[in-house]
Amino acid sequence: xxxxxxxxxxxAGITYGIIYAIVAIGFNIIYNTTGIINxxxxxxxxxxxxxxxxxxxxxxxxxxxxxxxxVTMLIGALIEMVFIRWxxxxxxxxxxxxxxxxxxxxxxxxxxxxxxxxxxLPYFIGSxxxxxxxxGTRISPQVLIVIGACSIMVLGLSxxxxxxxxxxxxxxxxxxRRAATLCGINVKNKVTLSFMLSAGIxxxxxxxxxxxTYTQYDNGTGLAIKGFTVAILGGLGNSLAAVAAGLILGIIxxxxxxxxxLAFQDAVAITILLIILFLRPHGLFxxxxxxxxxxx
Amino acid sequence: MTFPKRYLAVAxxxxxxxGIQQLTALTGTAYYLTQLTMAAYYSLxxxxxxxxxxxTGQLSxxxxxxxxxxxxxSAALTTHDFSAHGDTLLxxxxxxxxxxxxxxxxxxxxxxxxxxxxxxxxxIGMAVxxxxxxxxxxxxxxxHYLAMATLGFGIIIYRVVLASEFFGEADGISEVPAFNLxxxxxxxxxFAFRVTNYYIAWGLLLLGLVLLLNLIxxxxxxxxxxxxxxxxxxxxxxxxxxxYKLYIFVISAAFAAAAGSFLAHYNGGIxxxxxxxxxxxxxxxxxxxxxxxxxxxxxxxxxxxNFMSLRGxxxxxxxxxxxxxxxLIMLFAPRGILSLRMTNVFRARAKTxxx
Numbered sequence: 001x002x003x004x005x006x007x008x009x010x011x012a013g014i015t016y017g018i019i020y021a022i023v024a025i026g027f028n029i030i031y032n033t034t035g036i037i038n039x040x041x042x043x044x045x046x047x048x049x050x051x052x053x054x055x056x057x058x059x060x061x062x063x064x065x066x067x068x069x070x071v072t073m074l075i076g077a078l079i080e081m082v083f084i085r086w087x088x089x090x091x092x093x094x095x096x097x098x099x100x101x102x103x104x105x106x107x108x109x110x111x112x113x114x115x116x117x118x119x120x121l122p123y124f125i126g127s128x129x130x131x132x133x134x135x136g137t138r139i140s141p142q143v144l145i146v147i148g149a150c151s152i153m154v155l156g157l158s159x160x161x162x163x164x165x166x167x168x169x170x171x172x173x174x175x176x177r178r179a180a181t182l183c184g185i186n187v188k189n190k191v192t193l194s195f196m197l198s199a200g201i202x203x204x205x206x207x208x209x210x211x212x213t214y215t216q217y218d219n220g221t222g223l224a225i226k227g228f229t230v231a232i233l234g235g236l237g238n239s240l241a242a243v244a245a246g247l248i249l250g251i252i253x254x255x256x257x258x259x260x261x262l263a264f265q266d267a268v269a270i271t272i273l274l275i276i277l278f279l280r281p282h283g284l285f286x287x288x289x290x291x292x293x294x295x296x
Numbered sequence: 297m298t299f300p301k302r303y304l305a306v307a308x309x310x311x312x313x314x315g316i317q318q319l320t321a322l323t324g325t326a327y328y329l330t331q332l333t334m335a336a337y338y339s340l341x342x343x344x345x346x347x348x349x350x351x352t353g354q355l356s357x358x359x360x361x362x363x364x365x366x367x368x369x370s371a372a373l374t375t376h377d378f379s380a381h382g383d384t385l386l387x388x389x390x391x392x393x394x395x396x397x398x399x400x401x402x403x404x405x406x407x408x409x410x411x412x413x414x415x416x417x418x419x420i421g422m423a424v425x426x427x428x429x430x431x432x433x434x435x436x437x438x439x440h441y442l443a444m445a446t447l448g449f450g451i452i453i454y455r456v457v458l459a460s461e462f463f464g465e466a467d468g469i470s471e472v473p474a475f476n477l478x479x480x481x482x483x484x485x486x487f488a489f490r491v492t493n494y495y496i497a498w499g500l501l502l503l504g505l506v507l508l509l510n511l512i513x514x515x516x517x518x519x520x521x522x523x524x525x526x527x528x529x530x531x532x533x534x535x536x537x538x539x540y541k542l543y544i545f546v547i548s549a550a551f552a553a554a555a556g557s558f559l560a561h562y563n564g565g566i567x568x569x570x571x572x573x574x575x576x577x578x579x580x581x582x583x584x585x586x587x588x589x590x591x592x593x594x595x596x597x598x599x600x601x602n603f604m605s606l607r608g609x610x611x612x613x614x615x616x617x618x619x620x621x622x623x624l625i626m627l628f629a630p631r632g633i634l635s636l637r638m639t640n641v642f643r644a645r646a647k648t649x650x651x
Contacts, residue, residue, distance in 0.1 A: 037440040083623065093355055096443045097584060098626045100357075100577060104619030112612075221573060225451065228444050267455050270448035277445050278433035 007137040009254045015143050015212065017250020018150040019045075022205040023227025024234065024242035025157065026198035032174035032237050033187075033194040036095045040079065040103035041202060042224030043110075047072045048203025049215030050110060053119045061124065069203045075106075076199025080192045103220060110217040121210040128211075142211050149208045153201050154243055170194060174237070222266060229273040235283025245284060302509050305592070306502060313498045317491060329494045330485075331606040332599070336497035337559040339598035340504050342582050343591055344551030347508055349580070350589030351520040352541045353527075354435065357576045358446035359552050361453035362423045364571035366553025367560035369419035370412065371469040372462055374561075379408040390414070399473065412475040412483075416557045423553030424546055431545040435538060447573065454571040468567030475561035483561040493562060500558065501595070504551060508591055511547075516540065524589065574615050581622040587632020597633070 023041055030038045052061075052068035059067070079102055084095075123130065123142050131138040161167040172180040173190045181187050206215065213219075230249055234241030249269060256268045276283070320326045345359050378387060378396070387408075390396050395414040399407050410418075434445045457463045464470075474484035482489065483496055511517055522530035523537050531537050560566040569575070582601050586593030601621075604610065610617040625633065 037444075039443075083627065087627070092440060093353070094626050094630055096355065096440060097580065098623055100443075101581075101619045101623035101626065104574070104577060104615060105623070108613070108616035108619060221451075225444065225448060232441075232444075261459060264455060264459060267452045270452050273448050274433075274445055277437055277441055 004137040007135055008139070009258070010251065011134075011137075011139050011143055013251030013254030014247060015146050015209075015250070016253060017247040018147055018154075018243070019205055019209050019213075019246075020223075020226045020230045020249055021243045021246025022150050022153060022201055023223050024231035024246060025154065025239045026202045027227055027231045028237050028239050028242060029157075029194045029198045031231075033170060033191050034084070035092075036084070036099065037228070038195075038198070039096065039099040039224060040106055040220070041198065041227060042220030042222070043103050043106040044072055044076065044199045044202030044220075045206030045209070045223055046110060046215060046217065046219045047075065047106065047199075048206030049121070049210040049219070050114050050119065050217075051203070052207040053121055053210065053215065054114075056121065061121070065204065065207045068207055069200050072203035073196040073200040076195040077192050080195040084191070084195075085188060103224070107217055107220060114217055116217065118214050118216045119210075120214045121207065123211045124208075140212070142208075146205075146208050146212065150205060153204065154239070157197075157201070158240065166193075225266075225273070226269050229269050229276070232273060233276055233284055235285050238283065238285065241283065241285040300513065302513065303506075306506055306509070309505075310502060313495075313502075317494060321491075326490060328603075328607075329490050331603050333490075333494050333497040333562060334559065334606055335599045335602035336494075336501045337555045337562065338579075338602045339595055340501050340555040340558075341552040342579055342586075342594050342598035343501075343505060343508055344548035345579050346583045346586060346588070346591055346594035347512070347520075348544050348548040349583050350587075350591075350594070351512060351517070351524055352544050353524045354541060354545065355443050355580065356446045356545075356548070357443055357573070357580060358430075358448075358450035358453070359548070359579050360571055360573070360575035361450040362427065362549040362552035363556040363575070364453050364457060364566070364568075365423045365426060366419045366556030367566040367570060368457060368463050368469065368556070369422055370415045370557035371472045371560040371566050372464075373410040373415035373418060374412050374475075375409065375469055375472050376462070377407045377409070379406065397473075409473070412473070412561060416475070416554070419557045420550050420553045423549045427546045427549035428542070431542045435541045435545060447576070450571070450573055450576050454568065454573070457568050457571050466568060468565060469560075470565035472560050472564050472566070475558070483558055485562055485564050497558070497562070500554070504554075505591065505595060512591070516543070520544065521589075574618075577622070578615075578618045581618045581625070584625045584630075585621055585633050588630075590632055593632050 023045065026041045026044065027037060030036060030041075048065075048068050050068075051071050052064045055064035055067045058064075083098055083102060087094075090098075123140070124145055125141045128140070131140055132144075134144075161171055169180070169185045170190050170193065172183065172185055173187050177187055180190075226249065230242055230246045233245035233249060234243075249272065252272070253265055253268055256265060260268065316332070317329065320328050341359060341363055345356060348354050348356055374397070387396065390410070395411055397409050397411040399409065430449055434442060434449075437445055458466060474482045474486075476482045477496065481492065481496065483493060485493075512520065519530065519535045519540050522533065522535055523540060527537055556566070556570070582598050583594050585601070586595070586597040601618075605614055605617075
């Protein structure tokens with residue numbers, strides 16, 4: 001493998017890896033405030049891509065993406081208010097099944113609205129053949145846009161959770177729900193906010209990745225599994241570790257193409273997921289002590 | 297008691313099965329039997345899954361994978377022409393023990409296939425083996441982890457089926473031969489054998505039901521219920537929880553594989569959609585509607601919903617219907633639809649928190 005090809009694979013791996021990391025962070029945000037794994041997380045990316053493609057007919061690209069993000073956030077809030085908010089103390093099994101049901105509903109709705117066809121946003125800069133030289137290889141500027149947008153989101157989120165009072169209140173909810181309530185934090189609204197937030201970052205990632213990866217109504221499930229793999233790999237609830245884990249998975253997947261048939265690319269991620277679940281269910285970077293305290 | 301009450305219920309079901317067949321014969325609606333036969337095979341998988349979900353509290357989103365293992369291995373072994381490999385040791389051994397079958401293709405060329413009986417056993421054996429390998433580590437997991445791990449397993453099976461030439465890639469396998477159970481008793485989709493096949497399918501389903509009913513009324517069944525109630529308490533009482541969970545996981549996988557094998561012969565083919573994630577979700581939805589730990593509920597809902605779906609009553613909203621069912625049941629009646637009485641609807645919110 002020459003160095004140019006090596007870099008090509010590396011950039012492909014980083015691109016996918018950072019997208020998986022965004023999905024994983026979406027899982028983490030909701031998991032931290034509710035203890036629920038939202039199986040419909042992948043659908044948010046599909047919605048972000050699809051809505052921005054439809055909106056592009058009426059408005060310029062940046063506005064279309066902004067509308068898509070807002071609409072998806074609204075959908076995220078609606079899901080929480082209709083299905084999650086009023087259930088007290090649900091069992092894990094029940095919530096898993098409900099969010100699976102929600103993901104099916106979103107997917108079927110998308111099938112009826114957009115059909116089975118594969119769609120994509122146009123390239124943000126230039127066209128599919130535009131490329132720029134990076135370290136002696138040529139890559140599409142869209143790859144840099146995806147990497148840039150996702151990095152900004154990761155950075156923004158970690159600043160948000162660390163330095164704003166809203167972000168701190170959300171972290172308080174995840175640390176101890178009851179104590180947060182006693183401190184006067186409206187926990188239920190924070191849960192709604194967490195759904196909106198993960199819907200929003202999902203939609204934005206879904207829109208920027210659309211020119212490279214294309215968007216289809218059933219994209220969500222695959223992304224959700226990869227994202228979950230990454231979330232587990234990094235340790236559930238730990239967002240910065242998720243980025244590292246996402247890059248690891250993305251790069252492994254990209255290089256697996258050189259010795260495995262393309263059809264088995266998905267199997268690689270799932271095999272990693274299974275191995276990690278068996279060997280280190282608390283993640284590569286998490287501590288087993290902390291994991292034992294959480295309800296699996 | 298020499299004759300437990302549960303056999304009366306099974307006898308009642310048997311009478312209903314015969315009654316329905318007579319009714320369709322009288323009213324000239326025998327075409328319903330085709331879907332009822334298929335629904336019976338799917339229900340075989342569903343009662344197995346019900347045992348796993350309801351009695352051990354383990355959620356599997358990968359049962360379509362086991363169904364596909366059963367169906368695809370049966371179909372591939374009985375359809376692929378092995379005459380090119382006829383001189384290898386394994387095939388020579390199978391030939392001597394009568395496990396191979398010589399027949400002619402549509403164009404009169406000689407074909408060498410595995411006989412459906414050994415193919416069926418190999419298929420079920422493979423599913424059992426996979427369930428063992430997967431089950432030992434997976435059943436240590438709970439909740440989200442188990443759901444994702446089994447979902448991942450289902451997707452791997454789907455990908456493998458789609459990517460391997462041996463399993464027909466996107467086209468699946470067609471022209472699967474009839475399965476001669478006994479002379480004169482054969483599983484195939486021929487209209488002339490519709491009534492026979494209806495009884496074969498329901499016979500198999502009732503056999504499976506009796507096996508499972510006996511299982512849950514035995515020492516094993518009591519151990520299972522204790523696991524569902526509280527795993528820690530069960531363990532403290534000396535119940536080997538992980539062994540029982542594995543045991544049931546393997547049994548449910550075998551049921552799924554048997555259903556897949558028979559249905560592949562009945563339909564004369566199998567396609568990759570049978571291995572799809574939506575199929576697994578559908579089976580979970582049906583078990584949930586039936587009330588999780590309720591074999592009868594699972595069986596009735598399995599037959600009813602599969603029959604309605606196969607008749608095309610849900611149109612293009614087929615998958616959406618099962619999604620909605622799943623959500624509504626889990627929101628309002630986590631104990632299953634049979635637990636709902638009209639007054640309960642209003643009390644449901646007050647009752648569910650303990651669930």
